[in-house]
Amino acid sequence: MPVVPLEDELGDILDKALRCAGLNEEELAARTGVPVERIQDAEDYRYGDLTDGDLRRLASVLGLNEVGLCALARDCYPRPRIAGLPFCVHTMRLPFGVGVVNAYAVVNCATGVGVLFDGGTGYEALQSVWPKAVTRIEAAFLTHPEAEHAGGIPGVVRAHGLEGYYGPPGGIAGMECWPLGEGETVVAAGYQVTAFSTPGQCAQHNCYVVRPKAVPRARALLISGDLIFAGSLGGGYFSCSGVLRHARRILGALPGSTVIAPGHGPMTTVANEMKYNPFLG
Numbered sequence: 001m002p003v004v005p006l007e008d009e010l011g012d013i014l015d016k017a018l019r020c021a022g023l024n025e026e027e028l029a030a031r032t033g034v035p036v037e038r039i040q041d042a043e044d045y046r047y048g049d050l051t052d053g054d055l056r057r058l059a060s061v062l063g064l065n066e067v068g069l070c071a072l073a074r075d076c077y078p079r080p081r082i083a084g085l086p087f088c089v090h091t092m093r094l095p096f097g098v099g100v101v102n103a104y105a106v107v108n109c110a111t112g113v114g115v116l117f118d119g120g121t122g123y124e125a126l127q128s129v130w131p132k133a134v135t136r137i138e139a140a141f142l143t144h145p146e147a148e149h150a151g152g153i154p155g156v157v158r159a160h161g162l163e164g165y166y167g168p169p170g171g172i173a174g175m176e177c178w179p180l181g182e183g184e185t186v187v188a189a190g191y192q193v194t195a196f197s198t199p200g201q202c203a204q205h206n207c208y209v210v211r212p213k214a215v216p217r218a219r220a221l222l223i224s225g226d227l228i229f230a231g232s233l234g235g236g237y238f239s240c241s242g243v244l245r246h247a248r249r250i251l252g253a254l255p256g257s258t259v260i261a262p263g264h265g266p267m268t269t270v271a272n273e274m275k276y277n278p279f280l281g
Ligand SMILES: [Fe+2]
Pocket: 101, 146, 148, 149, 226, 263, 264
């Protein structure tokens, strides 16, 4: 299996952290003693001159997890083994810009019947990577209405006779949206899906916790959209403090064994991100 690249490198982390702290590179250099050229090089993905001491000072001033930041700089961010879920999770990875966006089908491994989270860039693109093992979708959920996550939802709704989809209030123009707010739960295809309202990356954003209805204490799956990535958080374009606050409260509310399925990048776990995510140290 090819290794799925992380959504963000060290340069992206510094960029997001600077923006959310309201600092520029010169101000960060003055506060840390790290030469401004090294900071600018790091933002351009050139990390060779950054010493461990530089990374420690950057982490301290920006309030980042030093261990996770150093691991990202040395290209060795820890990746947990993903196992033990009581259902099959099929990741559909679609190219988007210079990166990749994820959609997920959570299905009964024997029947292929289940629920969909996000729709990728468009229905045709989604169809091109649709797993044969996924036979029917009984409900579709949207994390947030940005085009690369919402594009395929209308086609899935029509193709599977769903009449609408679940998502944060607002939604996709011309399409029936059944809004889900904080703590609201839907049961579909034998799965219990509970929404967290998590504005931050954008004004309308939900995460979802998925468990089998018949086994509510089984290992859970968190569909984190653009709130939490392996090794990073969302950009906070609506609210940096919202991203941080919601990421912390959700990870704090879920067992460490919970598997996280982000909107970009590889899967991870709550325990891994609590320990290493640069923004959560
Ligand atoms: Fe995204």
